[in-house]
Amino acid sequence: MTGALSSLDRPNTYIGRSVSRPNAKRLLAGRGRYVTDLQLPRMLHAAFVRSPYAHANIRSIDASQAAAMTGVHLIATGVDLAKLCKPWVGTLDHFAGMKSSPQLPLAVGKVVWAGQPVVAVVAETRALAEDAAELVAVEFEEIDPVTDVDAARAPGATLINPELGGNVAFHTRIESGKVDEAFRGAAAVVEETLLFGRHTAVTLEPRAIIADYDPSEERLTVHHGTQTPYQFQDIYSRHYGLREARVRVVAPDIGGSFGMKLHVYHEDMAVVGLSMLLGRPVKFVADRLEAFVSDIHARDHRVTARIAVAADGTIRGMEADDVTAIGPYSTYPRTSVVEGNQVVRLIGAPYRFRDYRADLNVVFQNKVQTSQYRAVGHPIACAVTETLVDRAARKLGIDPFEIRRRNIITQDMYPYTSPTGYTFERLSHEACLDKLHALMDYPRLRLEQEALRKQGIHRGIGIAMFVEITNPSPAFYGVGGARISAQDGAIVKITPSGEVHCLISVGEHGQGTETIVGQIVADGLGVDHGAVRVFTGDTDVTPHGGANWACRGAGIGGETALQASRTLKRNILSVAAAILQARPDDLDLRNGEIVDAATGSARLSLGEIARIAYFRSDTLPGGVSPQLTASHHYTPKGFPFAFTNGVQACHVEVDVETGFIKILKVWVVEDCGRIINPMLVEEQVRGGVVQGLGAAFFEECLYSENGQLQNGSLADYLVPMACEMPDIEIAHVETPTQDTELGAKGCGEAGTAAASAAAINAVNDAISPLGASISQIPMTPQRLLRALGHA
Amino acid sequence: MSGRVPVSMSVDGRTVDALVEPRTSLGDFLRNDLGLTGTHLGCEMGVCGACLVLLDGQAIHSCLMYAVQANGRAVETVEGLTERRAIADIQKAFHERNALQCGFCTPGMLVTAYELLSHGGAPSRAEIRDALSGNYCRCTGYEAIVDAVDQTAKERQKQAGCPQDGRAAAPGGTKDNAA
Numbered sequence: 027m028t029g030a031l032s033s034l035d036r037p038n039t040y041i042g043r044s045v046s047r048p049n050a051k052r053l054l055a056g057r058g059r060y061v062t063d064l065q066l067p068r069m070l071h072a073a074f075v076r077s078p079y080a081h082a083n084i085r086s087i088d089a090s091q092a093a094a095m096t097g098v099h100l101i102a103t104g105v106d107l108a109k110l111c112k113p114w115v116g117t118l119d120h121f122a123g124m125k126s127s128p129q130l131p132l133a134v135g136k137v138v139w140a141g142q143p144v145v146a147v148v149a150e151t152r153a154l155a156e157d158a159a160e161l162v163a164v165e166f167e168e169i170d171p172v173t174d175v176d177a178a179r180a181p182g183a184t185l186i187n188p189e190l191g192g193n194v195a196f197h198t199r200i201e202s203g204k205v206d207e208a209f210r211g212a213a214a215v216v217e218e219t220l221l222f223g224r225h226t227a228v229t230l231e232p233r234a235i236i237a238d239y240d241p242s243e244e245r246l247t248v249h250h251g252t253q254t255p256y257q258f259q260d261i262y263s264r265h266y267g268l269r270e271a272r273v274r275v276v277a278p279d280i281g282g283s284f285g286m287k288l289h290v291y292h293e294d295m296a297v298v299g300l301s302m303l304l305g306r307p308v309k310f311v312a313d314r315l316e317a318f319v320s321d322i323h324a325r326d327h328r329v330t331a332r333i334a335v336a337a338d339g340t341i342r343g344m345e346a347d348d349v350t351a352i353g354p355y356s357t358y359p360r361t362s363v364v365e366g367n368q369v370v371r372l373i374g375a376p377y378r379f380r381d382y383r384a385d386l387n388v389v390f391q392n393k394v395q396t397s398q399y400r401a402v403g404h405p406i407a408c409a410v411t412e413t414l415v416d417r418a419a420r421k422l423g424i425d426p427f428e429i430r431r432r433n434i435i436t437q438d439m440y441p442y443t444s445p446t447g448y449t450f451e452r453l454s455h456e457a458c459l460d461k462l463h464a465l466m467d468y469p470r471l472r473l474e475q476e477a478l479r480k481q482g483i484h485r486g487i488g489i490a491m492f493v494e495i496t497n498p499s500p501a502f503y504g505v506g507g508a509r510i511s512a513q514d515g516a517i518v519k520i521t522p523s524g525e526v527h528c529l530i531s532v533g534e535h536g537q538g539t540e541t542i543v544g545q546i547v548a549d550g551l552g553v554d555h556g557a558v559r560v561f562t563g564d565t566d567v568t569p570h571g572g573a574n575w576a577c578r579g580a581g582i583g584g585e586t587a588l589q590a591s592r593t594l595k596r597n598i599l600s601v602a603a604a605i606l607q608a609r610p611d612d613l614d615l616r617n618g619e620i621v622d623a624a625t626g627s628a629r630l631s632l633g634e635i636a637r638i639a640y641f642r643s644d645t646l647p648g649g650v651s652p653q654l655t656a657s658h659h660y661t662p663k664g665f666p667f668a669f670t671n672g673v674q675a676c677h678v679e680v681d682v683e684t685g686f687i688k689i690l691k692v693w694v695v696e697d698c699g700r701i702i703n704p705m706l707v708e709e710q711v712r713g714g715v716v717q718g719l720g721a722a723f724f725e726e727c728l729y730s731e732n733g734q735l736q737n738g739s740l741a742d743y744l745v746p747m748a749c750e751m752p753d754i755e756i757a758h759v760e761t762p763t764q765d766t767e768l769g770a771k772g773c774g775e776a777g778t779a780a781a782s783a784a785a786i787n788a789v790n791d792a793i794s795p796l797g798a799s800i801s802q803i804p805m806t807p808q809r810l811l812r813a814l815g816h817a
Numbered sequence: 818m819s820g821r822v823p824v825s826m827s828v829d830g831r832t833v834d835a836l837v838e839p840r841t842s843l844g845d846f847l848r849n850d851l852g853l854t855g856t857h858l859g860c861e862m863g864v865c866g867a868c869l870v871l872l873d874g875q876a877i878h879s880c881l882m883y884a885v886q887a888n889g890r891a892v893e894t895v896e897g898l899t900e901r902r903a904i905a906d907i908q909k910a911f912h913e914r915n916a917l918q919c920g921f922c923t924p925g926m927l928v929t930a931y932e933l934l935s936h937g938g939a940p941s942r943a944e945i946r947d948a949l950s951g952n953y954c955r956c957t958g959y960e961a962i963v964d965a966v967d968q969t970a971k972e973r974q975k976q977a978g979c980p981q982d983g984r985a986a987a988p989g990g991t992k993d994n995a996a
Binding site: 047057 | 861962
């Protein structure tokens with residue numbers, strides 16, 4: 027499926043090799059440098075007094091006792107920080123009609139979720155700050171909390187943001203083709219309401235930030251556990267009125283992020299203000315309970331959907347109604363409507379039907395904000411689609427593989443534009459389905475299932491196809507007015523000994539960015555991988571770029587690095603040509619040596635060129651000015667997104683007496699375009715699948731009716747652990763994008779996109795012979811027993 | 818605010834004398850007072866395993882113990898295990914298999930793996946998963962970690978020349994990496 031062979035296809039290329047991550051050795055030795063670990067001179071610590079109520083007016087704040095404590099340096103209220111910080115509003119222009127109220131670091135006058143920070147206390151240690159916070163007396167007057175999405179929209183509902191005139195943040199409708207006609211003529215119609223609970227990222231290192239304002243230079247340095255340092259440089263500068271060039275954001279080692287660490291958080295903004303008020307570094311690390319009540323949550327969707335099928339299983343049309351609740355405000359700067367928008371636009375994505383209608387309602391409520399978390403909307407769109415397809419297949423007596431084969435977009439149809447307006451350059455559904463069928467030995471599993479069923483053992487097999495959005499262009503955020511870059515930049519330079527530094531705007535949080543960028547630069551230049559050192563995550567050092575979100579590191583960052591190294595190689599060859607009195611085209615750089623391009627015979631080492639260029643440029647012919655540093659910026663310019671695809675299968679065993687489910691195995695066939703490092707791709711997929719299985723079986727932020735989070739600890743909120751997770755077998759199909767020379771697309775969210783859908787289908791496959799079905803995740807034992815009529 | 822009390826303990830083979838607040842956890846003491854930041858805090862309630870250290874040779878949650886309770890005892894952290902090369906083969910297997918991503922859970926995983934493998938023998942994959950079930954990892958999905966521990970156990974058995982019987986890890990001694 028690829029075009030002509032390029033240097034990337036040569037036998038000794040680094041592209042496509044499972045190189046281990048050089049930077050992982052440091053982490054293995056306990057020598058990581060996470061923000062949590064950092065201690066700076068004069069550093070103080072912040073703790074927050076938080077609202078115990080989901081919705082209340084603040085009557086009074088008395089901090090006199092706390093302020094009198096030895097070791098307490100500052101107590102700040104919402105009003106204090108509002109004098110410094112310009113409010114932020116989480117809306118984007120391309121979401122027509124969307125609304126959200128201005129936000130400030132600390133509550134002013136009113137609180138809108140339980141856990142909202144109200145007062146900040148800064149002291150010499152965190153323990154002291156917490157002691158003092160306990161002495162701050164805040165008097166609240168409760169208001170009826172809005173927690174239910176239907177009650178929120180009912181006439182006369184309490185308004186969370188009265189100035190907005192309602193509790194609906196955004197509504198949109200997509201309509202394509204003749205949906206009513208499609209349903210009227212259908213052989214079968216299946217309808218389902220699916221419930222997706224709230225869950226959250228639970229990064230093992232919670233959010234951590236140190237703001238260090240130096241009044242003598244009016245300089246702000248923020249050490250921040252974030253995926254998007256450049257975005258925060260912009261935000262801190264604009265909202266605190268600081269010169270952008272004097273704001274530095276450094277993202278060192280980060281203990282997990284998954285989309286959660288790119289949103290603006292109230293505490294983080296407060297810490298910047300506190301540091302400015304004190305002229306000293308102020309550190310805040312969320313503890314686990316604080317993480318649960320302040321990190322963004324995700325999902326919280328109720329989708330009612332219908333599918334119309336012809337007798338042969340051809341999908342005639344789909345209709346969906348998604349209601350999602352997002353907390354009291356839309357997050358900044360990416361908003362909280364992107365997930366819902368992606369749900370309604372990705373439903374049905376693998377299939378070629380044209381008649382589609384969807385409604386999306388995004389509703390405010392008095393709970394923590396929701397926003398983008400790994401796979402944003404994909405797991406919901408995928409579960410809705412794949413559950414309905416399976417149910418239609420069951421109704422018509424068609425095998426799940428077969429109904430999908432009859433409906434997928436096929437190779438003769440690309441480029442293909444979906445009814446929701448997404449254009450797919452080229453996907454590989456047929457190849458992925460075939461590969462999965464063989465990989466899992468589907469016929470054998472079905473026979474085994476039948477045999478075990480006779481012994482009272484209920485196993486289920488579920489499959490789910492997915493389409494994933496990666497390599498986003500400015501169409502994602504930029505067009506809506508967000509100052510979020512869709513481009514990335516790389517600087518590649520030769521050191522005086524002939525080694526290589528690459529400074530790049532995409533970041534490293536364990537997924538292996540530094541490794542793949544190193545592979546690409548080594549390949550693009552023609553040097554040993556070990557000679558390349560990659561630097562990321564420091565706005566004073568690395569070029570401005572989008573950094574890490576929506577699976578863009580390899581596809582956009584990788585292409586940037588490739589093109590920068592190509593430019594540098596041309597520069598090197600022109601210097602070499604001047605020294606050797608040859609033509610640049612007749613030379614090549616291979617394994618750190620300038621060689622004769624035709625014969626491969628060595629002429630000069632890269633180190634010798636660097637020595638001459640840096641120390642003896644007087645010996646070069648006049649007019650030769652060596653440029654041993656090159657930079658490149660790259661933004662996707664072809665298709666607005668590089669869509670990827672794949673299919674997953676899940677095999678489970680359901681204990682129909684206890685409701686416990688054993689996950690036996692998961693298989694994934696994925697196509698992320700050109701694979702730079704197969705081991706790292708597979709580990710991204712495995713980690714992603716397990717996050718999807720967590721959502722499917724365990725994870726849910728449980729709230730009381732009055733908006734209190736009831737399981738804000740790792741003992742009460744269940745995350746997937748080693749003993750309950752299966753082995754995951756992975757295979758690849760490679761359909762490189764033709765938009766770039768590298769051809770890579772993203773892979774970070776593919777695992778999460780379809781894992782819960784495959785799990786739901788597997789469980790339903792196990793229990794459908796008992797006349798039961800389940801349509802809510804997480805599929806807890808209690809819910810399963812209820813579905814089976816036992817509870 | 819409360820008064821500090823003297824403690825004396827062995828940390829990574831060296832005697833440490835310090836004054837600590839009685840409420841300071843062992844984890845906070847190691848990290849903040851001694852600068853041994855390899856030990857991480859993830860939940861501060863003994864669930865996630867990021868803070869595991871060895872106390873008199875046994876893995877314990879340093880977030881659930883006060884520093885004063887370690888008085889007179891021997892604490893070993895991931896830094897100490899690394900320095901005396903007690904886990905060099907496990908670290909190598911983790912590196913080659915990419916059994917870590919963000920690395921925040923890794924020190925705790927290594928302590929669990931060290932303890933599991935110090936019993937000798939070759940645990941099954943199910944036994945490895947069971948042993949690791951008190952260590953939360955959000956990044957990897959666990960399979961690579963299971964593979965790395967499995968690989969190390971097998972290498973140790975091969976080195977010891979006894980395919981069935983354990984005792985592969987020589988107690989206390991330094992051990993070169995498997996080639």
